[in-house]
Amino acid sequence: MxxxxxxxxxxxxxxxxxSYTKSHNFALKKVSLKLKNEFGISEAIFKKHYQIENKKIKQILKNTSSSHNKFLYFKNILERLNFTPYVRMAIELNNLYWEIFYNEMYxxxxxxxxxxxxxxxxxxxxxxxxxxxxxxxxxxxxxxxxxxxxxxxxxxxxxxxxxxxxxxxxxxxxxxxxxxxxxxxxxxxxxxxxxxxxxxxxxxxxxxxxxxxxxxxxxxxxxxxxxxxxxxxxxxx
Amino acid sequence: MLNLINNLNTSFKSNYNLIIFIVSLIKLSTAVFFFSPLPEQHYILYLQKIINNYSIFVDHDFIIENPELHFPYGLMMIIIFYPFFILSNIFQISPDLSYFGTLFCADLLTFLILGKMVNITKSKLILLFWMNPIIFIVTYYLGFNDIIPTLFLVLTIYYLQIHKYFRSALAISIAVSCKFSMFLIIPVLIIYLYQNKLVRHNLTQFSIYSFFFLIILNFPQFFNEISIQMFSKNPNALESIFVKGIEFGSHTLLVMPIFYSFILMLIWNIGRLNFTLFLNISFILFLTIIFLINSSPGWYIWVVPLFILFSANFSIKDNYLISLFVILIFIEIMLIGPLGFYNISFYSVNLFKFNFLKQYINIIHSVFFAVGIILIYRLWKLGINENYYFKIWRKPFLIGVSGNSGVGKTTLTKNLEEVLGQNSVTNVKGDGYHVWDRNRLIWQTMTHLNPRANQLDELYEDVRNLIFGKKINIKAYDHKSGKKHYINNVIVKNFVLLEGLHILIFKKLREKCDIKIFMDISEKLRRDLKIDRDTKQRGYKKLDVLNKIKKRKVDEIKYIETQRKFSDLVINVKETKNYSYVKNKERLIVEIISKDPTYFIKLSEVLTKITNIGFETNFGIENKMTFYGHISKTDVIKVAKEMMSNYHDIFMKNARWSCGAKGIVQLISSIEVYQQIMKRMN
The missing domain is CATH 3.40.50.1000 (HAD superfamily/HAD-like)
Incomplete structure (x- = not known):
């Protein structure tokens, strides 16, 4: 050609x-560790909820940028965990996710x-x-x-x-x-x-x-x- | 009395304006209908005479015609009365009305400014100030014009509070020009500005301005013969303040100057002052003066706003004591106070019919005096000794920073100095206490990390003497030349920043520290920073630095790492994974391990509210918090202010906070220091 x-x-x-995959996995791991260390929520449970929410949100918000919005994922996971009030925690998880994500990017x-x-x-x-x-x-x-x-x-x-x-x-x-x-x-x-x-x-x-x-x-x-x-x-x- | 306040509080919750209006009406009508012919009637005559001539001095003939008249006030007092008196001339209104109109305006303005200054409910302020019987009787019934200098006194304090020193100087000069006795507050103002190290840099500015204004505003008076005559004729100003004394054997002791200078000395000895302490001091000072001398009732007005500012800082329980004092003053004015002596027939015959008291007046007065002294002593204990600020600064606060070479100890102390203020910080560096200069051959076999290579005993002695308050000569090390020298006559300030390789290694020195910080940094970052610093700032060769790092490894583990366990706070700075690629020092990871991590939770909340940085907390054997991401300078300031409620008493007004990892380290160490300082309150 x-x-x-x-x-x-x-x-x-x-x-x-x-590598999005690398950064994302690492950041997600940290988020799940935070929930484990601070509130005793096991990594397996977090992972399970994440996968379910991932599927669900992608289905509802098909082909829009919001379907990738990590904040929604965290919010919904906290809802599934009956973790309320959760306003501050959702922001905290989102901030932690992104700051770790940025730190891992090269x-x-x-x-x-x-x-x-x-x-x-x-x-x-x-x-x-x-x-x-x-x-x-x-x-x-x-x-x-x-x-x-x-x-x-x-x-x-x-x-x-x-x-x-x-x-x-x-x-x-x-x-x-x-x-x-x-x-x-x-x-x-x-x-x-x-x-x-x-x-x-x-x-x-x-x-x-x-x-x-x-x-x-x-x-x-x-x-x-x-x-x-x-x-x-x-x-x- | 407090129950009464609380009851009234609820009863007129929403009708503030109506109440203010009704009280105003009562005040003014009292003034108009009941005033004359009271002792201060001639003030109005006097003012009328001057203002009718559009002058600032009364003419000579008038004095000769009325030799008994006096007007012991300054130039500004006359000028302030001008507008209303001119209006009364134009509209042919009674000059009484102009006189009281002016006083009423001053009263109202003082009330409004106080409302801006103190943090008490509106109803309480109305009760304490607007419905205050002292002001009511002295101003509207007796006709004293002291509310005017009081207004300027309150303005002075208000501008001081909001850091407007030019305006503050102007206001105090006007106050002094209105009534010369206001000069008594100036030494306290100067002591406050000098002793409050966070605002000390404004002292010169304030002094120059006030000196300038005082000269300008009082100048014409000093050269006017009649004014001086008038002033000296005042029966209660000069005599009672400066001349009146107690017969003591064949001598006469001047009470006021003795006590005044004694109190000034006490104030000076308090040391570091904050604004609240300044208010408390001023209140107690004026109260004492009034109690010690039989001053004119006008003086009591000065104390009212100071009393309100003073009492606003206390709990209800403490207010009983203060209220008791006010009642005492009130009784004194009404029954046996200076006006009783001054014009006793007026009280006894016309108003209160307390004639029978006349024969016991000395006994009653002595009892009052004794009770007053006891109360002043109690108020001093309450307002000064129990003030948190006084408590926390009884001794200097020593911050010990230890850690390996090149981990950022100096950066940390410098950052702390930038927020605590140079005037508040004494620096002592362990580097100065190496046994030998750099060019000695011994360094080829021994490293600086070895405690034996440092005069730690001497360092301890110096620190001990410094805290004790002695002037000492500390040793310092010049990294460029490798030579030691002395810094002479170092004195202790509120904070001592002690940094070095071995600060925490021995118990003796360690225990002197009020907070023990261990700085750490990831190996890669340390190498980077150390090479950068030692080659650029200290003039070493890169290869030498690398060799030195290698050689020190064993000693590092032996002598430096062992100190970690003694610290209250470990600060560890690490690079991010992409550091070597992006070289972004602002996004470094900060990890802290604290022995007293109670603030972690609140910090999490505040950080989430204000910033976008990510963090994790871990409680357990180690209480750890890790921060990721960049924080801006403005966010650091916001977080600092929210985390530390007495922020303005500890940190400089224009404290230089940093951003990024530096900012986080600065923030955390400040919070830890703050936390330790506040423990001194108990």
Whole structure:
């Protein structure tokens, strides 16, 4: 496949710049430890309730940013535990979760260098992500990437999660992008690459540790190291 | 009396304004219908004469015509009466009305300002001040104008409370210019500003302003012959204050100056003062003066607002004592007080018919005097000795900070100093007590961590002497040159910040500390910070620093780590997982282990209310609290104020709180220090 120099490179955020799974698991573990140490609620019970609530909330709030809202999860878990009054505790759990989460975040190797390369070549950088805008901005800040990102569009502001076309259209408008002018980098074929291909006809890169992830019409490249993308980009220098 | 107050309290709960209005009417009508021809009638004549001439001094002829008249007040007193007297000229109203109109305004303003200052219910304030019989009789019945200087006295105190020193200086100067005896409060003001170390930096400003205003406002008077004559003619001002004395053998002892200077000395000896103590002192001082000399009834008015400010700080039980005192004053004014001597026929014939008392007057007065002295002594105990602030500062508070080299001991003490205020802190650093200078060869075999390499005995002696109140010469170590030198004549202040490698190692020194803090920091962070500090600030080479760190390992475990168990508070700062990548020092993790963690719960609540930081608490063998995330400076201030109810008595007005991990460490150590200080109240 012959690559042209893109006008913009678009990214997913969670699990693309950094390991969401790792941070999330660690933060959740700390929250459950807090409940265990301070109130004797066992980790197993917490985990059970979390899974149930996760399913339930996702079902009710389908495809909206609120469906990922950790605060709702904690609130509902406390309700299930008959932990009332729970106003303060819900805030405490949410704060603890996020502060631990931020402390655990660091970009994947070479992400910083790759973004620097892009900047140097006068290519715009956009982030299209599912979830609450404030938290996503804070994540960018904690990753130390605030000077690299030009635009961030969240599912909260358009009212619906990816793979809806809405966040993609808004990003196109922001960057005055036409079709076939961008690259899309993400960890999910369904949420990131497929809509990008369909709506913007982007060149798509799947970030995956499994080299033999299935390639289909929507996936142009699979990579596990940002050095690969740097080498692709260096050709336009 | 208190039951009465409480009953009345409930009965007129919602009709405050109506009551204020009715009392005002009674006051004014008393003034208009019953006033003349009372002793102070000539004040009005006098004022009328001056103001009709649009002057500030009375003309000479008037004095010659009325040699018995006197007006022992200053320039400002005349100026304040101007507006109403001019109005009375224009509208042809009785000058009596203008005189009392002015007094009424001063009365009302004092009432309103007091309402802003004290934390008592409105009904109680109305009862204590607006319906106060002393003010009512002295002002509206007897016609004394002392409510005017009293208004400015209250203003002075009010501006002092809200830290407006310029206005405060102006107000006291006006008060003195109204009535010269108000000068008696100025030494107390100066002692307060000097002894309250949190506001001491305003003393010069305040003194200069008041000096300036006093000169300006009193200048014309000193050069006017008639004014001086008038002043010296006053039968109760000069004589009774400064001249009247007790016959003592062949000498006459001047009572007032002796007692006044004695009380000033007592005030000075209290040491550190806060605002409440200042109020209590002023009240007791004025009360004593009034009791000791047969002063004019006008003086009693001064005491009323001070009494209200004083009593507002006490429980109902203590108020019995204070109420008793007020009743005593009241009886004194009505029956046997100075006005009795001054114009006894007036009371006895026209009003109260207590003529029969005349023959027992000396006995009654002596009994009152004795009871008064006892009550003043009790009030002193209540207002000063039992004041929490007095209790907590009976001796200096020693903060001991120990921990390994490069863990941030100095940062901690510096941060504490920034909130406690330089004027309140004496620093002693263990570094100065190394046995040898840096260039000695012995350091190649021995580390500074070894207690034998430090003159800990000497350090202990110095600390002991310092706390004892002696001036000492402490040793200090210059990290750049590696040489020791002396800091001479160090005196103890309210806090002693004692930091060093071995502060907690021996019992003797450890037990001197009121709080024992052990600083710790994760190894990685310590290396980073130590290399940074030693190469940049202290001029070492990086390789030397690394070698030193390696060499010290054994001694660290042997001599430093062992101190951890003796501490009241362990502060441990750790890096986050992404630290090496993001290098964000503001998001460091702070872990504290406290032996007295009662504040953990409240802190959790306050933190959740004010900030977004995450935290965990753990109670058990170790009481641990861990903080995650960034806290802003403004949030630290808010949390500090909410956590410590007497915040303003301990921390500087413009205390420099930090943000991030530094801020959390500063906050926690401040709370712990505060907690220990407050224990001294019991």
């Amino acid at each position: 012959i690559l042209n120099k893109p006008k913009a490179i678009l990214f997913d955020l969670d699990n693309t710049f950094y 970009p994947f190797p070479s992400v910083n260098e790759f973004l620097n390369d892009i900047k140097k070549m006068d290519i715009s950088i956009g982030v299209i992500t599912n979830y609450d805008t404030t938290y996503q901005f804070k994540k960018i800040l904690c990753l130390g990437l605030e000077n690299e990102i030009d635009y961030l569009v969240s599912s909260e502001e358009v009212g619906i999660d990816k793979p809806s076309e809405k966040p993609f259209l808004k990003m196109m408008k922001l960057l005055s992008l036409k079709k076939s002018e961008s690259w899309m980098i993400g960890d999910s074929v369904n949420h990131d690459l497929e809509p990008a291909k369909k709506i913007m006809n982007s060149v798509t890169f799947l970030f995956s540790n499994h080299e033999n992830s299935k390639r289909n019409n929507y996936v142009d490249f699979v990579f596990s190291d940002y050095a690969f993308l740097r080498s692709k980009l260096s050709k336009f220098n």
